[in-house]
Amino acid sequence: MKALNVAMIGAGRMGQTHANVLKTLAQVRITDIVDFLPENAQKAADVLGARVSEEDEVLKNPDVDAVFITTPTPAHAESIKKAAKAGKAIFVEKPLAHTLEASAEVVEVVEKTGVPCQVGFMRRFDPAYFEVKKRLEAGELGKVENFRAISRDPYQPSLNYLKTSGGILVDMGIHDFDSARFFCGEVEEVYAIGTAVRDDSLKDHNLFNLAVATIRFKNGAVGTVENALNTSYGYEIVCDILGEKGKYHLQKKQQLNFEFWGDHGVSHDYPQYFDQRFPEAYANEVIAFAQNVSAGKPVGPTPKDALESSRLALAAQHSLESGKIIRVQEFGQ
Numbered sequence: 001m002k003a004l005n006v007a008m009i010g011a012g013r014m015g016q017t018h019a020n021v022l023k024t025l026a027q028v029r030i031t032d033i034v035d036f037l038p039e040n041a042q043k044a045a046d047v048l049g050a051r052v053s054e055e056d057e058v059l060k061n062p063d064v065d066a067v068f069i070t071t072p073t074p075a076h077a078e079s080i081k082k083a084a085k086a087g088k089a090i091f092v093e094k095p096l097a098h099t100l101e102a103s104a105e106v107v108e109v110v111e112k113t114g115v116p117c118q119v120g121f122m123r124r125f126d127p128a129y130f131e132v133k134k135r136l137e138a139g140e141l142g143k144v145e146n147f148r149a150i151s152r153d154p155y156q157p158s159l160n161y162l163k164t165s166g167g168i169l170v171d172m173g174i175h176d177f178d179s180a181r182f183f184c185g186e187v188e189e190v191y192a193i194g195t196a197v198r199d200d201s202l203k204d205h206n207l208f209n210l211a212v213a214t215i216r217f218k219n220g221a222v223g224t225v226e227n228a229l230n231t232s233y234g235y236e237i238v239c240d241i242l243g244e245k246g247k248y249h250l251q252k253k254q255q256l257n258f259e260f261w262g263d264h265g266v267s268h269d270y271p272q273y274f275d276q277r278f279p280e281a282y283a284n285e286v287i288a289f290a291q292n293v294s295a296g297k298p299v300g301p302t303p304k305d306a307l308e309s310s311r312l313a314l315a316a317q318h319s320l321e322s323g324k325i326i327r328v329q330e331f332g333q
Ligand SMILES: NC(=O)c1ccc[n+]([C@@H]2O[C@H](COP(=O)([O-])OP(=O)(O)OC[C@H]3O[C@@H](n4cnc5c(N)ncnc54)[C@H](O)[C@@H]3O)[C@@H](O)[C@H]2O)c1
Pocket: 009, 010, 011, 012, 013, 014, 015, 034, 035, 036, 037, 040, 070, 071, 072, 073, 075, 093, 094, 095, 120, 121, 122, 274
């Protein structure tokens, strides 16, 4: 397996998460750290034994084989296009961009250059999601009739964040819509409703703290995606796929494997955030990328996949804000 020199572009939360996996892989060396904030770059470089560099320097350096782009979303598209033209293998956090136009440009450049490019839809690498996908493809469930995904966050971000997040069905829902496509294929139409009954400050900005999208798949199945911003109990992720011969139910109901049996009955803990719910998925996606690039094998999910998951999420958000049923394949074309 070929050794892989990797540069991290963005040394924040996700950059550190991925670097912590990469540094355990024998074939990988993290050579460079790029970050807008010199203190972030230096701190990560010291921990990882890498040097602090500029993005252009990294892209010109023939010794760098791959880049991890974990900057905030508005910076992704330019970095991907530059890295692809420089011939680097690319891992980029989701989404590619905030608009379909910018995402489509990225797809075009990546396809033209032919570089490996994987987008961080990590749920596809969760051991249970991976197993269910295999079983679905083997036909265990028969014809699929119904898909249901729920993502509920433990706490609501600031109003400033929400105003620029793209909306609940994009910012939170994108992973659920990607799972919908992963398990059940492309979607014909989507219709969404929402509410902000518990927070009047959201209503003034046409924002919602809870939304429900109904979807009709091309294969005839129907489904829902439900998102909410503020549970009081933790980070709730559920996915159900119902078919002729039964149902797959995906949910992690406990973080630690113990219960307390006392005077008030039985209680147990619950995963509190995405790092507790999906640690294996975050590790597996990075390991798969490194192994496949080293071995010269294809990587995925691809930018084209990411574009289509964004199309679905943006169509759902548009439906939520306009009250219209949206034909997904025509949306943004
Ligand atoms: N897959 C997931 O579940 C998941 C979870 C969280 C975040 N994300 C995605 O990861 C990306 C990063 O999110 P985060 O939470 O790690 O953000 P973050 O703010 O923690 O980290 C971003 C880092 O990038 C640096 N930066 C900003 N602009 C830059 C630029 N142009 N060049 C170089 N460095 C720059 C910042 O200084 C910061 O250190 C976002 O696109 C987000 O949508 C994905």
